[in-house]
Amino acid sequence: MLTAYCLLGNHFHILIKIKEESDIEFVNIADKSAHDLVAHQFQKFFQSYAMAFNKQHARIGSLFQKPFKRVLINSEEYFTKIIFYIHANPQQHGLTTDFRDWQWSSYKRILIDKPSSLKKGEVIEWFGNKESYIQFHDDNRKLIIQQEGY
Template sequence: MQKLAALESGKYYHIYTRGNNTETLFKHLDNYHLFLQLYRKYLMPYADTFAYCLLPNHVHFLIRIKDEDALMRQGGEDFMKRISVERQLAHLLNSYTKTINHRYERVGKLFQHRFGRKEVTSEAYFTRLIYYIHFNPQHHGLIDDFSDWPHSSYHSLLSKSKTALQREEVLEWFGSRDWYKKFHEENAADFASINPLIEDDEL
C-alpha cells in the first residue's frame, strides 16, 4: 500500500474515500447522520471543515488541519501528547464500519482504503474544489440538480442557522452569499480547470 503523506498543521486538504468494491456506505437516511456525528466527534476538534458531500458510495471533505496547539492534549502528569489526525480519521472509519456491520449483520471491511488526501495549494484550487464537492451528486448522475442533494454542505453554507462549518470564511472567500451561489450556478459541469487535480478521485 502506498504510504500517504502526513497531514500537516495549517495546511488545506481534499480528503476522500469510498466503499469497498464501490459498496453502498449509506443504506438509509440515518446512516448519513451517523457518519456526520462520528465526523464531528473524531475530526472536528482537530480540523476546520469548509465543505463536504456524502454520496451513497463515497465521501468528500475540504479541511484545514488546526495549529499545533490545538493538536496537543495531556498525555500524562508531565507531558503533552500530539494528536494524530490520521489516527482520528481511522477511528472515524472503524467506528462507522463497526456500527454498520452490527446494524445490518454484515462482516468485513466497508471502506476500500483509508482517506486519500491531496493538499490544496492554490486559491483557484480551493475555490473550484468547493464547487466540485457540492456538484458531485449531479456529476455522477445521482440527481438532476446538485442543489437538491440533501447530504452536502451547499445549503448549510447559504443558511444563517448555527453550523460547525467555516461558513463565514467560505462566504468571505467568494465575496458574499450571492456570489457563492452564482459561482456554483454559472460553473455547472465545468471541471476543466480542476480535472488534473482530481482525476484519481473519480469513481
Template sequence: MDKLVHDTFYHIYNRGNNKENIYYKDSNYIFFLQSLDSYLFPYLDLYSYCLLPNHFHLLIKTKSEETILKNGKINLKNVSFDEYGEIIGEIFRRFFMSYSKAINRQENRSGSLFKKLYQRKPINSDNYLIRTILYIHLNPVHHKLTEDFETYRWSSYNKMLNQVKSKLRKNEVLDMFYGIENYIKLHKEERDLMVLRNEEL
C-alpha cells in the same frame, strides 16, 4: 502516501469497497456527520462536504499544532511535527472503523466497508481551493444523481446560506467567493457547464 501536516487544506475522499454503498438510509448520513464531529473536529476544521451513496468528499483544514495540543483528545505534549500526520491518520482510522462497525451491524455484513486508503490531496492555492469547493458541492450533478444540486440534502452547499449555527467555516468560505451572490453565481455557472458535459457523453 504523504502524512497530513498541520495548518493545511486537504481534499479528503474515499468510496465503498468494490464501489458498494456506504450509506443505506438517511440515519447513516446523519451518523457519519455526527461521528465526524466527535472524532475529528478537535483536530481539523470543515469547509465543505458532500456525501453520496457510495462515496464522500470533505474539504478540511488541519488545525495548528498549538490548537491540537490545547483541544485534542489525545495527549500530544511530546509529539513532534513529524508525528503529527501519524496522529491525524490514526484519528481518521478510528473514525472510519467506528462508522464501518455500525454499518456492518446494521446490514449484517462483514469485511471492509471502505477502500483501504482514503485519499488526501493538499490544496496549495486560492484558485484550487475554490475549484475544490465547487467540485464537492456539484458532485451529485457530476455523477448524474440530480441536476438540482441546491436541494441535495447531504451537501454543505445550502448550509452556507442559512443562519443555523454550524461548525462549518461558513464565513470563511463565503469570503473566498467574495460574498453570497458570487458564491451562488459560480456554483450555477459550474453546474451548467457540468450538465452540458454530461449531455455530450
C-alpha cells in the same frame, strides 16, 4: 473546521480546515505532520465505525471498499475549485440534474443564516459574499452542462 461536504450513496466528500502546524501543540509525536495526524485520526474513526457497524449487524469483514483518500489543499485556487467540486459531485455522477438541489450537500446550508458546525461565514467570506458564492457555482455549473452536451 468543517468547510464543505457532500454525501452520496456510495461515497462522501468532506473538506476540513485544520490549524496551522505552528498553532498545534504536539505531545509525544515524533516527526509527524499535522496532515499525517489528521489522516491517522480519520483512519481510526472509520475503523471504529466499521467495527461498531459490524457488531450491530452481526457481520464480519471490511465495510468500506477502499481506504479513504485525502488531499492536501495547498493553493487558494485549488481551495476554491474543491469547494465547487464537492458540491457538484452528485451532478457529475448523474444523481441529479442540478447539484444545487442535492439535499445532502453543504451548498444550500452555507447560504442559511442558522448556526451550525459548518463554517459558513468563512466560506461566504472566501467568495466575497453570498452573491459571489452563488455566481461562482452557477458559472461553473454551466461549464458542466456544456461538457455533458445538454
